Each structure stands twice: as structure tokens, then as C-alpha cells.
Amino acid sequence: MLEDQANDPAIVDQVLEKSGLSRDDLTSATYSAQKEALFVRFACDVLADATFAARAGLQFKSSSSLTAYISKYSRDLKQVLENASRFHGLIDPALMFSLRVAGNFAAIEAEWKDASYARYHRRTEFLLFAGLARLRDLTQSNFFPIEIRFQHEVGSSRNKYQRLAGFPVLFGAERVEIVLALSSLDLPVPTYDPKLREHLLEYGDRVIAEKRQPKQKLRAQVEGLITRSLPGAIIQSEDAAANLGLSARTFARRLKEEGTSYREIVEDLRCDLAQTFITNGMPLSEIAFSLGYADQPAFSTAFKRWTGQAPSAFRSRLDVSAKA
Known part of the structure; x- marks a missing residue:
């Protein structure tokens, strides 16, 4: 997406180099979350567009992670979110997600496992908007959340995010979260397959049991x-x-x-x-x-x-x- 917008492959190579990445790293998917965060930040900087990360997130669809496959074969959006809460830690060292249902709304809450990543505002924006895009793709429904909330501030850029999203985007909030109507949880996943899901859940539990959490510096x-x-x-x-x-x-x-x-x-x-x-x-x-x-x-x-x-x-x- 950066290459398309910059219209210059050399600019992408410059951003990659500044982030400590190469095109080979992207092909082999061996890069760290920090390098990803730096790439997202520098991409926004080179385009002089703070909303680029959010826009890129909204274009996100496919994923080949274990969590993505479990989600693909889940029954409905509620089950997708419950599974994401359970397995997202396998693919992101910075954030963990949980589903909270209260009153007449539901919230996908993000908590920092490693709060040193909180400084990378653009990556946080990318992840939440990409999460929304992924949920839309899974349910084949262009639904709108009640609100997306971020803890950081964006000053005069607030309105740009609002126009981009088409729904309220709050900054300076207490939590990082996507707030949904309760009815959204019932949205069905067309690719639901209970047998495949059960098999993948068992495999996911084995991976979690075997995975050692790296000691945080x-x-x-x-x-x-x-x-x-x-x-x-x-x-x-x-x-x-x-x-x-x-x-x-x-x-x-x-x-x-x-x-x-x-x-x-x-x-x-x-x-x-x-x-x-x-x-x-x-x-x-x-x-x-x-x-x-x-x-x-x-x-x-x-x-x-x-x-x-x-x-x-x-x-x-x-x-x-x-x-x-």
C-alpha cells in the first residue's frame, strides 16, 4: 500500500532500511513487532499522513496465522472474539485482547502485555482498524462499531480519523478498545466448520502449553x-x-x-x-x-x-x- 501511494519503490526501500528491515524479511515473515512498529511509523512520516496506518488497517483482510484459521471456522462473531482472546498472544508480543459484555454493548479490550509498545501510536491504530477489517471480512458484513477508542492523543488530526472511519473515533480514552452493539456478536461466519475448529483449538492449546514466554527486559x-x-x-x-x-x-x-x-x-x-x-x-x-x-x-x-x-x-x- 505504501508503494502504491508513494508511487516510488525506492521510498519503500528507504523506509524498510530505516526500520532495520529488508524485502526478504517480509517474504520470510521473520521481523519483530518493534521493526513492524517502526515501519508503520516511518511510512506515515514519509507520506506526511498520520492516518495512513489506519487506512492501511481498513484494507487488511487475509491472514495465515493459527488464530486466523480458528476464526475462519468459528460459528459467529462472538466465538471469533472469544478465540482471539485465547490465542492472540501467539502472534503479538505487545497486546492481548479480551471480550467484555456489559449492559447493551460489547467491547473488544486491548491490554498491553509490554507497555513499551504504547509509544508506537501508528501501530496501535493499524492493529485496531485491521482488526475491524478482519472481522468484517470474516462475517462478510460491513458493520460499524459504536466507537473505537485509543489512549493516545492526535491533536488536530482527530477529524481526519473520524472522516476515514465513518463512525466515532475517540482519543485520550481510558482504554484501547472497539465498542460494538450486542447484535454484532450474532453475525454469522459463512465459513463455519465445527470439526475443523475443534481440531485447530486442540492444536492451539498444545502450542500455548509448549510456548515459553520470553522474559521481558x-x-x-x-x-x-x-x-x-x-x-x-x-x-x-x-x-x-x-x-x-x-x-x-x-x-x-x-x-x-x-x-x-x-x-x-x-x-x-x-x-x-x-x-x-x-x-x-x-x-x-x-x-x-x-x-x-x-x-x-x-x-x-x-x-x-x-x-x-x-x-x-x-x-x-x-x-x-x-x-x-
Whole structure:
């Protein structure tokens, strides 16, 4: 889709290289979730279009994962979502999904298994819109959810997402979720096959039983704590250590063993999120508050130290690229 929109294969190769990927990686499907997230981000940047990831998600249909095959042979949308909750962890190290039915609506809730991925707003948007597109394809029904909700903000770009989706899209929400009418759960899956589904469920359970969960690096856990403490004041090093059941000395030593420090993690995350927030169209004063700075000048000084340019200059460059 990027190649079609950019109309230049060289641009795709540039984005791939910047993300640490190659075309061979895409063919063999050996790339990591982080590299995928970077690719989605840089694709949006090169097109100067924050909504590109969401648009790409809405075009998503086929999938060859075990979860996809179990869904294909499920009875209805409710069964699809129950199976996705059970097996999605096999294909995504960052998110887990669960189905919540309450009152007169149902919600597909996404929770961070690794909250360090919360910084990749474009990938989160892609995943939720791709999930909706997949559900539409499975049921052969172009149904509309009540609302899709994201925890991050997109500033002045809100209306673009609304127009793209054709239904309410909420940002700055408490949860990442797709809210559905209860009647949507009864939508049938035309390819339903109970025998195939049962066979695949048994196989899926064996895969889960045999799969060892990789131990999460301390840095990833720390990034998750910092991300959850935003917007506003950033959690202090001592509090982060206590939250993870470590003494301050052990905490610092283990981060050093991973080649980093708490301050470096905070600065890296702030720099990364600042650029994302500016791309999202958020006012600089709001970004300064969100990242825990006392005022906008303090944030601007830090941003110039990170990138070599003022936030206003960074935003102007984005505007020029968008007009071009």
C-alpha cells in the first residue's frame, strides 16, 4: 500500500532500511513487532499522513496465522472474539485482547502485555482498524462499531480519523478498545466448520502449553511504568524500582547490565513521544505538560538538545513535507 501511494519503490526501500528491515524479511515473515512498529511509523512520516496506518488497517483482510484459521471456522462473531482472546498472544508480543459484555454493548479490550509498545501510536491504530477489517471480512458484513477508542492523543488530526472511519473515533480514552452493539456478536461466519475448529483449538492449546514466554527486559518494564505514569509527572527512579520489587541499587545495576540507565530511558522515551505528539498535531504547551515539564520553554530546550532543532522548526518541516 505504501508503494502504491508513494508511487516510488525506492521510498519503500528507504523506509524498510530505516526500520532495520529488508524485502526478504517480509517474504520470510521473520521481523519483530518493534521493526513492524517502526515501519508503520516511518511510512506515515514519509507520506506526511498520520492516518495512513489506519487506512492501511481498513484494507487488511487475509491472514495465515493459527488464530486466523480458528476464526475462519468459528460459528459467529462472538466465538471469533472469544478465540482471539485465547490465542492472540501467539502472534503479538505487545497486546492481548479480551471480550467484555456489559449492559447493551460489547467491547473488544486491548491490554498491553509490554507497555513499551504504547509509544508506537501508528501501530496501535493499524492493529485496531485491521482488526475491524478482519472481522468484517470474516462475517462478510460491513458493520460499524459504536466507537473505537485509543489512549493516545492526535491533536488536530482527530477529524481526519473520524472522516476515514465513518463512525466515532475517540482519543485520550481510558482504554484501547472497539465498542460494538450486542447484535454484532450474532453475525454469522459463512465459513463455519465445527470439526475443523475443534481440531485447530486442540492444536492451539498444545502450542500455548509448549510456548515459553520470553522474559521481558527490565528496560521494557521501565518504559511501561513511565508510559503509564503519563500524562503529567514522570515516575521517579526510586518509585519505579519499588514498583518492580527491586532496591534502588539493584535497579540501577541491572539497568547498567543492559547498557542503559533510568535517566537515559526517560530521555529516550520523552524524545520519541515528543516527535510523535508533534506529528499528531498536539499544541506544544500540551506536549510539555504531557511529558512532565514545568513549562513549554523547558520542553523546547530539551527538544533542541535531543534533535538539534526547536519544536517549532520540527513542526514547520512536517508542514512543508505535507504541502509538498
